[in-house]
Each structure stands twice: as structure tokens, then as C-alpha cells.
Amino acid sequence: MKIFKSIIITLVFLGLIWVDLPESVKTKYKIPSQINFNFYGLNVKKDFTTKLGLDLKGGSSLIFEANTAKVKKEDLNDSLNSARDVIERRINFFGVTEPQIQTIKTGDKYRLSVDLPGINNYEEAIKLIGQTAQLTFRELPDGKIATTTPIFVQLTKDTGLSGIHILKSTVEFNSQDGKPEVGLKFNKKGADLFAEITKRNIGKPVGIFLDNIPLTTPNVQTEILDGSAVITGNFTTDEAKKLTIAINSGALPLPIRLVEQKNIGATLGEVEVKKSIYAGTIGLIMVLLFMIIYYGRLGFIASLALIIYGLISLFIFKAIPLVLTLPGVAGFILSIGMAVDSNILIFERIKEEQRKGRGFDIAVRLGFGHAIDAIKDANITTLIVAFILFNPLNWEFLPQFGMVRGFALTLAIGVGTSLFTGVVITKRLIDIFYKNKITNNK
Amino acid sequence: MINFLKYRWLYFLISFIVISAGLSSIVKWGFRYSIDFTGGSNFEFQMNKVVEKSKIQKVLDLNKISVVSLKLQDKNMILRTKVLDQNKESSLKKDLEAKLKVKITVLRSETVGPILGREAINKTLVASVLAVIGILIYMSFAFKGFNFAFSAVLAMFHDLLVVVGTYSLLGHFFGAEVDTMFVTAVLTTMSFSVHDTIVIFDKIREYRDEQETLEIESASNQALTETMIRSLNNSMTIVFMLLALTTMGGSTIRFFIITLLIGTITGTYSSPFVATPILVWLEKHKQK
Numbered sequence: 001m002k003i004f005k006s007i008i009i010t011l012v013f014l015g016l017i018w019v020d021l022p023e024s025v026k027t028k029y030k031i032p033s034q035i036n037f038n039f040y041g042l043n044v045k046k047d048f049t050t051k052l053g054l055d056l057k058g059g060s061s062l063i064f065e066a067n068t069a070k071v072k073k074e075d076l077n078d079s080l081n082s083a084r085d086v087i088e089r090r091i092n093f094f095g096v097t098e099p100q101i102q103t104i105k106t107g108d109k110y111r112l113s114v115d116l117p118g119i120n121n122y123e124e125a126i127k128l129i130g131q132t133a134q135l136t137f138r139e140l141p142d143g144k145i146a147t148t149t150p151i152f153v154q155l156t157k158d159t160g161l162s163g164i165h166i167l168k169s170t171v172e173f174n175s176q177d178g179k180p181e182v183g184l185k186f187n188k189k190g191a192d193l194f195a196e197i198t199k200r201n202i203g204k205p206v207g208i209f210l211d212n213i214p215l216t217t218p219n220v221q222t223e224i225l226d227g228s229a230v231i232t233g234n235f236t237t238d239e240a241k242k243l244t245i246a247i248n249s250g251a252l253p254l255p256i257r258l259v260e261q262k263n264i265g266a267t268l269g270e271v272e273v274k275k276s277i278y279a280g281t282i283g284l285i286m287v288l289l290f291m292i293i294y295y296g297r298l299g300f301i302a303s304l305a306l307i308i309y310g311l312i313s314l315f316i317f318k319a320i321p322l323v324l325t326l327p328g329v330a331g332f333i334l335s336i337g338m339a340v341d342s343n344i345l346i347f348e349r350i351k352e353e354q355r356k357g358r359g360f361d362i363a364v365r366l367g368f369g370h371a372i373d374a375i376k377d378a379n380i381t382t383l384i385v386a387f388i389l390f391n392p393l394n395w396e397f398l399p400q401f402g403m404v405r406g407f408a409l410t411l412a413i414g415v416g417t418s419l420f421t422g423v424v425i426t427k428r429l430i431d432i433f434y435k436n437k438i439t440n441n442k
Numbered sequence: 443m444i445n446f447l448k449y450r451w452l453y454f455l456i457s458f459i460v461i462s463a464g465l466s467s468i469v470k471w472g473f474r475y476s477i478d479f480t481g482g483s484n485f486e487f488q489m490n491k492v493v494e495k496s497k498i499q500k501v502l503d504l505n506k507i508s509v510v511s512l513k514l515q516d517k518n519m520i521l522r523t524k525v526l527d528q529n530k531e532s533s534l535k536k537d538l539e540a541k542l543k544v545k546i547t548v549l550r551s552e553t554v555g556p557i558l559g560r561e562a563i564n565k566t567l568v569a570s571v572l573a574v575i576g577i578l579i580y581m582s583f584a585f586k587g588f589n590f591a592f593s594a595v596l597a598m599f600h601d602l603l604v605v606v607g608t609y610s611l612l613g614h615f616f617g618a619e620v621d622t623m624f625v626t627a628v629l630t631t632m633s634f635s636v637h638d639t640i641v642i643f644d645k646i647r648e649y650r651d652e653q654e655t656l657e658i659e660s661a662s663n664q665a666l667t668e669t670m671i672r673s674l675n676n677s678m679t680i681v682f683m684l685l686a687l688t689t690m691g692g693s694t695i696r697f698f699i700i701t702l703l704i705g706t707i708t709g710t711y712s713s714p715f716v717a718t719p720i721l722v723w724l725e726k727h728k729q730k
Binding site: 055106122123126258259260261262263264265272275276278279280282283284286287290291294326327330331333334336337338340341344345348352370373374377378379380381382384385386388389391404407411 | 486527528531532547548549550551552553554555561566569572573576577580581584585622623625626627629630632633634636637638640641644645647648668669671672675676678679680682683684685686687689690693694695698702706
């Protein structure tokens with residue numbers, strides 16, 4: 001039973017090291033940083049990479065304020081969400097990996113925060129995002145189709161029908177073959193325009209463009225008078241849904257204005273990270289040496305517990321995955337301090353019991369018992385603080401932005417983990433390392 | 443057992459000197475606020491050769507840029523201006539490149555509207571007040587008495603004053619700016635301060651539980667004697683980390699780390715030498 005337990009612990013430990021290894025090491029020793037396997041038909045896929053925030057990796061952070069004056073109150077949330085989708089689509093078009101887009105409400109102000117990691121030509125990005133989404137309908141300029149070039153290139157004539165004429169777009173299913181379609185509903189003026197357009201284009205293509213990107217170029221089959229249209233095509237339900245979102249977002253333009261932008265060059269961030277990691281490692285080694293020199297064997301155990309603590313925290317950071325920023329690093333450093341503190345507390349208590357003349361094994365047990373109260377109270381207070389700063393319910397009157405939240409989250413994870421390693425793991429390790437001593441002495 | 447509390451006036455004097463130095467600096471020199479608070483634009487441009495400051499200044503004047511400060515470090519130019527919009531920024535960059543015949547790489551470019559920073563600070567303040575209330579409630583329950591919680595929070599305010607005051611000095615002499623990172627450092631100090639105090643209070647609570655007749659003063663002295671080594675050792679480990687980061691870490695986080703360092707030191711100091719004397723005083727007056 002004991003051996004079985006040790007094997008599991010060793011395996012878990014090795015697993016942690018494997019996941020925590022920096023990506024740069026991977027290429028050297030050929031250790032994959034991804035899990036992707038089938039387990040009884042269950043596909044497990046997880047990408048364990050360290051995600052660095054903008055301040056560390058470089059990139060742009062933009063905050064836009066929405067002009068909601070022209071939008072009806074009940075449509076506000078919809079239009080904000082569509083605006084977000086539009087921005088997301090535009091950014092994806094721009095080729096940014098892992099952009100983060102959030103809507104933030106403060107008082108009666110609505111803002112969109114857009115984080116673009118690793119992007120350097122931010123000027124272009126700002127221009128791209130700042131446009132108002134425009135849906136347009138286009139037809140052939142002279143009514144003739146050339147067979148050599150793709151249809152959407154030939155559709156250059158603007159019909160005057162655009163996103164402002166669309167009431168809404170929905171996903172529908174064909175009554176005959178059950179295939180998903182995209183339905184469009186025009187307003188009065190749109191319906192009239194659309195009737196004219198379809199009348200003069202029967203048998204010819206009409207293109208629907210979003211921000212000059214062709215969405216679809218269906219052929220007109222009949223004149224449509226009732227102000228509704230259906231776009232058929234070989235859509236999957238998902239594609240149809242995306243298309244309706246795109247069209248709806250084009251139909252609900254919401255002017256946005258840039259109020260804040262921060263751009264950190266990639267080189268600056270990189271240098272900072274390298275220096276800080278280097279310094280952090282040296283600091284950590286000093287801490288470990290100090291513990292070993294001062295507490296001897298117990299210090300060695302604490303160092304082991306601390307290393308395990310580091311491995312578990314890193315694992316959680318990578319598994320969530322948490323975006324590591326400078327304040328996040330501060331929270332982590334603080335939690336390392338608190339993790340060491342748990343150990344020191346326990347050891348001082350053990351020493352105290354020993355001074356009272358108790359044998360080692362009893363001293364360990366009593367020491368642990370006494371230290372728990374202090375550790376528990378101290379860490380719970382810290383967790384309360386972290387909880388309020390993190391603002392998990394996204395209350396308006398509390399911080400809703402990255403900096404403070406990043407700090408609170410790493411602090412909370414760190415303190416939570418340290419409660420576990422500082423108490424459970426240290427105890428385990430003492431049991432293992434002192435087993436002989438206890439039986440020999442007593 | 444060492445009679446730590448005998449020297450309480452000395453502790454009071456030390457705290458008084460440090461805090462009043464900081465406060466007078468705040469009154470006299472105030473703070474240097476970053477654009478997070480004032481609004482404005484920050485640029486750090488890297489040029490491919492060294493350019494004279496006067497030449498840069500000339501181009502800036504020609505472009506009618508309201509410059510707050512302009513610093514040159516080797517080939518790097520650190521420019522702070524009033525809020526500069528995107529178009530103006532690009533045209534300025536182009537103009538600089540053309541007139542100075544350099545190639546500019548943008549290392550950093552930040553523009554913050556003035557409202558946002560203030561909003562962020564207000565929200566952080568609300569959060570801090572709530573956190574303090576949370577601490578008061580939890581500690582009152584855990585220690586079965588409001589005095590423990592109250593003393594811990596007072597010591598926390600002591601640390602807050604120390605950190606904020608010293609930062610004003612750092613700002614005046616070394617150019618440290620109050621930004622969101624500073625706010626984070628203050629929050630860290632606050633959590634650490636209470637964390638550290640609780641450990642000592644836990645010891646006092648234990649002695650009093652063991653012997654109900656024990657005077658608060660001797661219980662506290664006993665507790666301080668027992669916990670002094672752990673307080674020092676614990677802070678030592680954090681100080682090691684922070685010292686390494688201050689001396690070898692990146693330059694953008696330097697003031698942040700220094701603030702954390704000051705916070706750790708005052709947080710450690712205040713637990714035995716501020717929180718405990720206050721607790722003893724409160725408990726004594728309660729008994730009368």
C-alpha cells in the first residue's frame with residue numbers, strides 16, 4: 001500500500017515537472033508541451049504553454065468607448081455584443097493570436113477593451129478596429145458575367161442597400177432538406193430597394209459584403225417583394241450562425257472612440273522578462289540556502305516543499321491558463337513569501353515543543369497542530385482580500401480591469417496552493433525523512 | 443522572555459519619524475503622477491543613432507506638441523506629452539524620422555484619457571475599503587474580539603502611510619511615478635501586513651487561552667519573544683527575493699519592487715512594534 005502511494009506521488013511529481021518545463025527546453029529534450037491522446041474514446045487535448053500578458057510579451061491594449069446615444073436602451077446589450085463580435089472578426093482577419101475582447105460597463109459608460117498580444121503595427125490595428133461595421137449589397141456593374149474571374153471580384157456596383165436597412169438576420173432551416181439557411185428581414189425602405197434589386201438581377205448574382213469582405217454571392221431566383229430573403233448555401237449550422245452574427249453586427253453599427261491605448265514593444269518586454277526570471281531564480285536560491293543553513297534538515301524539507309509548491313502553482317497557471325502579467329508576478333512572489341512563512345511557523349513551533357522537552361515525533365505533531373491556527377487565519381484573511389480585489393461577480397464598483405485582477409488571482413492561487421504544500425506536503429516529507437530517526441531515538 | 447513592550451515609546455518615535463518624513467514630503471513635493479492618472483501620452487522611441495536634444499525639441503515645437511518632458515538615454519528618446527491622438531502620433535513619428543534622418547522603432551507608446559485612471563483608482567479604493575471591512579469581520583470572529591482586528595487594521599494603516607510617504611520621497615529624488623503598479627504594491631503591502639500581524643496575535647490568543655488570568659502585557663511579551671525569530675526569518679526570505687529583483691531585475695519594475703521591499707520591512711516591523719502595543723493598550727483600557 002505504501003509503495004503504491006509512493007509510486008503515484010512520484011508519477012504526479014514527474015508529470016508536474018514535465019508540464020512545467022519551459023517551452024524552450026522542449027526542443028532540446030524533445031518533450032512535448034501538449035497533451036493530445038485518446039483515453040477510452042475520450043479525446044484529451046490540452047495545451048500547456050505559459051501565457052504572458054502584454055506588459056511582458058509586448059503588444060497593444062486598446063480601450064474604446066461606445067457612443068450609445070443613438071441606440072435604444074433595450075438594444076444596447078445586443079449592439080455591444082455585436083460590436084465585440086465585429087471587432088473580434090476584424091482582429092482575426094488581422095491575424096492576431098489570442099486576442100482578448102471585453103465589454104466593460106462603468107456607470108452609464110460602455111467600453112470595449114481589446115488586448116492584442118504580440119502585435120507591433122498597432123496603428124493599422126487601431127484603424128481597422130475603429131471602423132463602423134458596414135454590410136453592403138452589390139451587383140454586377142453592366143449585368144454581364146465574365147467566366148474568368150471569381151464572381152465576387154466582379155460585383156463592384158453598390159446597390160444602395162446596406163446594413164441599416166436590415167431589421168434582423170436569423171438562422172433558419174430549409175423546409176425540404178432541413179439544411180441551415182440564413183434569413184434576412186428588411187425594414188420598409190430596405191424591402192422596396194430589395195424588390196427592385198432582385199427584379200433587375202433575376203438569374204444573376206448579388207453579393208453581400210461585410211467590411212468589403214464577401215460573405216456570400218447567391219444567385220437571385222425570383223423577385224422578392226415581402227422584404228425578406230434567404231441565403232442558401234452549403235452551410236453547417238455553425239457557419240450559418242456565424243453569418244447571422246456577422247450580418248446583425250453589420251446591421252447595428254455602434255460608433256466607438258479610442259480612449260486609451262498602450263503599446264509595449266516586443267523587445268522591451270522580452271528583456272524585462274529575462275532579467276526578472278534571472279533575478280527571481282537567484283532570489284529563490286538564496287531563500288532555499290537560507291532555510292537549509294538555518295533549519296538544517298527541516299530547512300531542506302521546506303525547500304523541497306517550496307519547490308513542489310512552485311511546480312504546482314506553475315502547473316495551475318498553465319492549466320487555467322492564466323495570463324501572467326507584472327502585477328501577477330508580484331502576487332506570486334508574495335505568495336511564495338507566505339508559503340515559506342507557513343513552513344517557518346511550523347518549524348518554530350516544533351522547536352518550541354522540543355525546548356519544552358518533548359520527543360521529536362510528539363513535537364512534530366503538536367507543532368503542526370499549533371501552527372495550523374495561525375496559518376489558517378493568516379491565509380484566510382489574505383484570501384478575503386484577494387477575493388474582493390479579483391471581483392469574481394464583476395461588480396461595477398470594484399476593479400474590472402486586468403492589473404489588479406491579475407494580482408489578486410495569482411495571489412489567491414498561490415495562497416491556496418501554499419496551504420496545501422506548506423501543511424500537507426511538509427508533513428508527508430517529515431514523515432518520510434524522519435522515519436528512521438524517530439524509530440531509532442525512541 | 444524579553445520585555446519588548448517596555449520600549450514602546452521608542453517604537454512610537456521611530457514610526458513617527460518615518461511617517462512624518464513621508465507626510466512632509468507629500469505636503470511639500472507631492473507625487474509624480476503617471477499618465478494612468480493625469481491622462482496624456484508616453485512614448486519611448488529607439489533611434490538608430492544618437493541625436494541632440496535641441497534638434498528633437500525643434501521638431502516637436504514645429505509640430506506644436508505640448509511636451510511635458512523629454513529625456514534622452516543614449517539612442518532612446520523618452521517623451522511625455524498631453525494626450526496625443528493616433529494621427530498626430532504617426533505624423534510626429536514620420537516628421538521626426540524625416541527631419542532628423544533617423545529610423546525610429548517604437549518601444550512603447552501609451553495614451554490614456556484622463557477619466558479612466560481616476561475611475562480605476564476610485565474602484566481600487568472601494569475594493570480596499572471592502573477588504574478592510576472583510577478583515578475586521580473575519581478577525582473579530584477568529585479572535586473573539588474587536589480589539590485584535592482593530593489593532594491589526596491600524597498597523598496596516600501605519601504601513602500604508604509609510605509606503606505612500608516614502609514613495610513621495612522616491613518620486614522627488616529618483617523620479618518614481620504613481621501608477622497602477624504602485625497601487626498593486628500598496629495592496630500587496632496591506633495584505634502582507636495583516637498576514638504578519640495575525641501570526642503574532644495567534645500566539646497571544648493561545649497564551650491567553652491557556653492561562654485566563656495572564657495579563658495581556660506579559661502574554662504579549664511572551665508571544666513577541668517566541669515569534670521574533672520567525673518574523674525576522676520570514677521577512678528575510680521575502681527580502682532576499684525582492685533584493686535580487688531590485689538589483690538585477692528589469693528597469694520598468696524597479697520602483698515597484700522597491701515599494702514592495704519597503705512594504706515588507708514596514709509590514710514586519712509594524713506587527714510586533716505597532717499592532718501589539720496598540721492591542722495591549724486597548725485591552726488594558728477595556729479592563730478598567
